[in-house]
Amino acid sequence: MDTEQQTAVIIGLNLDNEQFEYSMTELAALAEANNLEVVARLVQKLDHPDKATYFGKGKVEELKMTVLDKDADMVIVNDELSPSQIRNLEKQTETKIIDRTGLILEIFANRARTHEAKLQVQLAKLQYQLPRLHTSASQRLDQQTGSGGGGFTNRGSGESQLELNRRVIEKDISHIKQELKDIQKSDLTQRKQRDGKNIPTVALVGYTNAGKSTIMNQLVNRYGENQEKQVMVKNMLFATLDTSVRKLIFDDNKTMLLSDTVGFVSKLPHQLVKAFRSTLAEAANADLLVQVVDEADENKELMMKTTEQTLKEIGVENIPMITVFNKADILDEPRPQRAGDNLIMAALEEDSIDELVQIIRENSYKDYVTEEFLIPFDKGDIVNYLNTKANVLSTEYVAEGTKVKAELTAVDSERFKQYLINN
Ligand SMILES: Nc1nc2c(ncn2[C@@H]2O[C@H](COP(=O)(O)OP(=O)(O)OP(=O)(O)O)[C@@H](O)[C@H]2O)c(=O)[nH]1
Ligand SMILES: [Mg+2]
Missing domain, CATH: 3.40.50.11060 (GTPase HflX, N-terminal domain)
Structure with missing residues (x-):
């Protein structure tokens, strides 16, 4: 220390x-x-x-x-x-x-915890250093550029020290890029598996320290498939450097994937934005963005502008977004207060979270339909499926099978359409 x-x-x-x-x-x-x-x-x-x-x-x-x-x-x-x-x-x-x-x-280098975040920060650092190598021939390569690259086997062959340093860094850069590619390939596979399940995905985005992780934890506490999976909350800049994804299951069996992402700051270095692009891809693939704003910060307008610019820079465009003005408790503003799809709220208060859930749900389950099915008794697995994956409104046993009225995704409805009871 x-x-x-x-x-x-x-x-x-x-x-x-x-x-x-x-x-x-x-x-x-x-x-x-x-x-x-x-x-x-x-x-x-x-x-x-x-x-x-x-x-x-x-x-x-x-x-x-x-x-x-x-x-x-x-x-x-x-x-x-x-x-x-x-x-x-x-x-x-x-x-x-x-x-x-x-x-x-x-700051990013000091905060990075996971292997992926560390690699991303290191990549950004090397890319920042590359054009900054001193031209002086006596200049030695900084030790911190490390990570097992090359060495000085060519020393004495007539190349300048600068050229050697440059080559070591370039080699490190391509090493790290390859390793990140491998990690991200498996991420992509996971994402594909999730997408296949047709679960709406919601991403919390916004300025650093606005309260994204706090909101994530509140939602995981109540609806998380696994309540212990809390993320770190801290009153400091860039507490979160890794995207975390959690599954939420509501009381009516509707599910969603919620992700917490890296916070933004003005003039975020382009090397970092580039290096973190894939971590941030979680936001790019979301069906809905929840922009979290610190309502109590006098610069909130500029922060929102920066957030929107940064999202554009990483290619996140045309995704529906709701904006929540968090920390209203600090200003003692009336809360929760809803205007359209936007909300003034306080993350640690239950009624604010209720209202937020309401807005997110309204925007996430638009393609749900309510249908009635008659399922033969030998298809008990379908009844089970509906009981766990759909919002079952009523169940009735009749001579021909089980009558189930349920609210479910259009995809599921299509899947079981042969059992639909046509009015
Ligand atoms: N008073 C008050 N404090 C809050 C509220 N929401 C979050 N905080 C505090 O704000 C600080 C930052 O919260 P985080 O949830 O870590 O913020 P974040 O947006 O995830 O920040 P990064 O991970 O750095 O991007 C913590 O000290 C929280 O306890 C709120 O509604 N009211
Ligand atoms: Mg955070």
Whole structure:
């Protein structure tokens, strides 16, 4: 464990962007999420970033003085910088410079738990590092790029150290990509098996820390096929890095698959979005999205915008979405309060969850039909099937067999159509 917390100066360039203030606040939260203490905050307003140092000359000087004054361990810049900008700033301020992308990558690396998440983060990190290898011939490959790649067998053959480093990283990248492909192939098989069963799938999406996992747990608690399968909830950015899927079974036997996904943040590095694309595919394959918004956050409008942009970026489009404004208890707003398919709610309150379930169900079981069947006595397995898979409204034993009135999917109705009683 760290003995002493490291300190950072954060700095941002305002290019007359309405989201600037919010992105700086978020940068501070990201730094804290990585266990850094923010000791100063600098901003500069410019029309264009400086090619060489991103910030203007005077600001770089001020930055250097601030670092000295606060005895800061590093500087965190609010945007992704070019490799040479980072080097120039490091030279001029004599301090370690981390850009927003590097910081987010670090947080993800520290949070990743499963093998798949670790590989995805490592892939994103290597892709970030590749164009950032220093040209200096004496530069050694960072140890952290690791994972069993190559080695330096070609040393002395005339290639530069840089070229060797690049090749090691490229080899690692293709290794990891292959391993991810293998993992994801088996995921795909599982998904296909589920899809075959024709169960509606619902995905919780939205900004990090909005309450997605809390809602997931509430629903699993009540309707989960396996109530113990809770997911982690924490008051921190990026608590969830893995998509979890749980099966819910309601009292009327209707089922659904619910997935909890990685949270978003503004300017999510494209390397990460790319690396996590398949984890997020769970959302892309959903029949319904539930966007969870932190109603108590003053930046919720921007957060919703970011969520919608990120969904588009990962190819999630044209899926029906309902929006829930969570944490209404913090503002003490009347709740649950429904407007169309949207809801103001509080995840830990029972009546809010009831209302949410109601909305999700209304949107998920549209193709259910109510039918009456007459099933011969020697087809007891069909009666059993209906009792477990359909919502049986009445059962009556008559001379010819069992009369069952049930609400069921159109697919099931078609399957047993030979036993339908035609009005
Ligand atoms: N007051 C209040 N707190 C809530 C509510 N819902 C969630 N929280 C808290 O908000 C924090 C974040 O909740 P999570 O469920 O982990 O959020 P998440 O959306 O899964 O976050 P990521 O996994 O980082 O994307 C936790 O401390 C929760 O206890 C709510 O309705 N009201
Ligand atoms: Mg979560």
